[in-house]
Amino acid sequence: MDEVLALLSLSDTGWGDEIASGVGVTISLALATLPLGLLIGFLVALAKQSEEQTLRLAGNIYTTVFRGLPELLTLFLVYFGAQIGIRQLLLAMGSETTIEINSFLAGMVALGLVFSSFSSEVFLSAFRAIPRGQYEGGYAIGLSRFQTMRLIILPQLIRIALPGLSNLWMILLKDTALVSVIGLSDIIRQTGIAARVTKEAFLFFGVACLLYLVLAILSSVAIGAINHWAAKGDAPR
Amino acid sequence: MTAIVNEHIQPALPPPPVRRRWNGTRTTGWIALVAMVGMLAGLGLYLILAWDSELVAKYGPKYWKGLQITLGLVATSLVFGAAMSLPVAMARLSPNRAVGALAYCYVYLFRGTPLLAQVFLVYYGAGEFRPELQSAGLWLFFRDPWNCAVFAFALNTAAYQAEILRGAIQSVAKGQWEAAEALGLTRFQAFRKIILPQALIVALRPYGNEIILMLKGSAIVAIITVLDLMGETRRAYSRSFDFQTYLWAAVVYLLMVETIRNIWERLEKRLTRHLRRDG
Numbered sequence: 001m002d003e004v005l006a007l008l009s010l011s012d013t014g015w016g017d018e019i020a021s022g023v024g025v026t027i028s029l030a031l032a033t034l035p036l037g038l039l040i041g042f043l044v045a046l047a048k049q050s051e052e053q054t055l056r057l058a059g060n061i062y063t064t065v066f067r068g069l070p071e072l073l074t075l076f077l078v079y080f081g082a083q084i085g086i087r088q089l090l091l092a093m094g095s096e097t098t099i100e101i102n103s104f105l106a107g108m109v110a111l112g113l114v115f116s117s118f119s120s121e122v123f124l125s126a127f128r129a130i131p132r133g134q135y136e137g138g139y140a141i142g143l144s145r146f147q148t149m150r151l152i153i154l155p156q157l158i159r160i161a162l163p164g165l166s167n168l169w170m171i172l173l174k175d176t177a178l179v180s181v182i183g184l185s186d187i188i189r190q191t192g193i194a195a196r197v198t199k200e201a202f203l204f205f206g207v208a209c210l211l212y213l214v215l216a217i218l219s220s221v222a223i224g225a226i227n228h229w230a231a232k233g234d235a236p237r
Numbered sequence: 238m239t240a241i242v243n244e245h246i247q248p249a250l251p252p253p254p255v256r257r258r259w260n261g262t263r264t265t266g267w268i269a270l271v272a273m274v275g276m277l278a279g280l281g282l283y284l285i286l287a288w289d290s291e292l293v294a295k296y297g298p299k300y301w302k303g304l305q306i307t308l309g310l311v312a313t314s315l316v317f318g319a320a321m322s323l324p325v326a327m328a329r330l331s332p333n334r335a336v337g338a339l340a341y342c343y344v345y346l347f348r349g350t351p352l353l354a355q356v357f358l359v360y361y362g363a364g365e366f367r368p369e370l371q372s373a374g375l376w377l378f379f380r381d382p383w384n385c386a387v388f389a390f391a392l393n394t395a396a397y398q399a400e401i402l403r404g405a406i407q408s409v410a411k412g413q414w415e416a417a418e419a420l421g422l423t424r425f426q427a428f429r430k431i432i433l434p435q436a437l438i439v440a441l442r443p444y445g446n447e448i449i450l451m452l453k454g455s456a457i458v459a460i461i462t463v464l465d466l467m468g469e470t471r472r473a474y475s476r477s478f479d480f481q482t483y484l485w486a487a488v489v490y491l492l493m494v495e496t497i498r499n500i501w502e503r504l505e506k507r508l509t510r511h512l513r514r515d516g
Binding site: 047051052053057058059061062067068070071072073076077081084170174175177181187192195200201202205206209212213216217 | 262263265266267269270272273274277345346349350351352353354355357358361362364365366449452453454455456457459460467470471474480483484486487490491494495
């Protein structure tokens, strides 16, 4: 037991501090991806429920592609694709410098693409649950389209979409583990290094699993609080 | 009668077609569509232009092998997972609190942690217990990364499938159990003949999603050196530095996922045809 505590201590000899920084990276990556994924997902959902056929088609293509690709492959496509794309661009401009793509940014974009394609479906079904009369009522009292969306539709939409979105957040939290493969020092990578150095793989990957569990539990507490806040707008029964 | 009516009352003309005007939405739509299709067509064109028969001859058969490994891995894990999920779902539904709590812990553990961490735990963790596993005669199993992957995947998908099954069984109305009991069926007979067939129809869609999730998730075995489709792709890229290796993998994965989705949709339509009211 003492050995385990020594291995996990926050000192120079223990791995606690390294793993703690990994937890920080995992959380910040997930938190950074969330607004990006929500925003793109919302826009794609808007496109998919639009009356304009071309917009619907474009939205559906987007969802089909990024929902069908394995997350790991999306990550590689973004990471290596961006690297090659930027190199070609620089070559075209006559520069020979190679640029390393920031793995945090690549992870954020890739996970954001995946998250948005799933969240667009959640938003879409939430849109469908809102009756047309809500829009018409908004227009009838003289609100503009944007105002109707912001003041009438969005508050209801959030409430309906919340369970689906919290599910997606849990999936996102777990998907961040993949970014360790392109070299970002998240929980998995830090515990992996510790496992390789100390030859205590079972202990450290077990710790990694526990940390993800703790994050999941903390998330469900936070989601519960958000649910409570959102339910305040419900009509009293 | 109708002839007289038709003679005296002219049938109303259909309304003139609404002229669709160009507006902001329509412009945005076309821009979005052109951008989306243009990007895909660009990638497709790139794949055609960059067609390298040498590359294809070298890596094509390997991709095929990798694809077979991927499919084998997914199918094996799904079957073992399904077999394990039934007792877990039963335990989740059990009136015994301790058994239910145990099953809940199992499900929460496997659904709350990343698949990658579970695979690492099994694959690298097994190496640590080599002497113990050797004495138990299990080392031969855990030495192979493919077996480790199947082991972790099966445990993982069992947790998900148990939840699907539990939800589906709970969705069957209580009256169905009571009616079966009234007919003198035993609980097992009622479950097998009355409850399960109705539950499986509810479970059909989530099961399809789970298959797709597993197929997509299986790509991570490439990290523990299994040469599945993703593994072959990574190897091909590390040797050729040709980006089209990744694009081809994307095409194959997309085709697989879309095929499964379509098959599943048809299956669902066929199996639920007695529930639809329109012919």
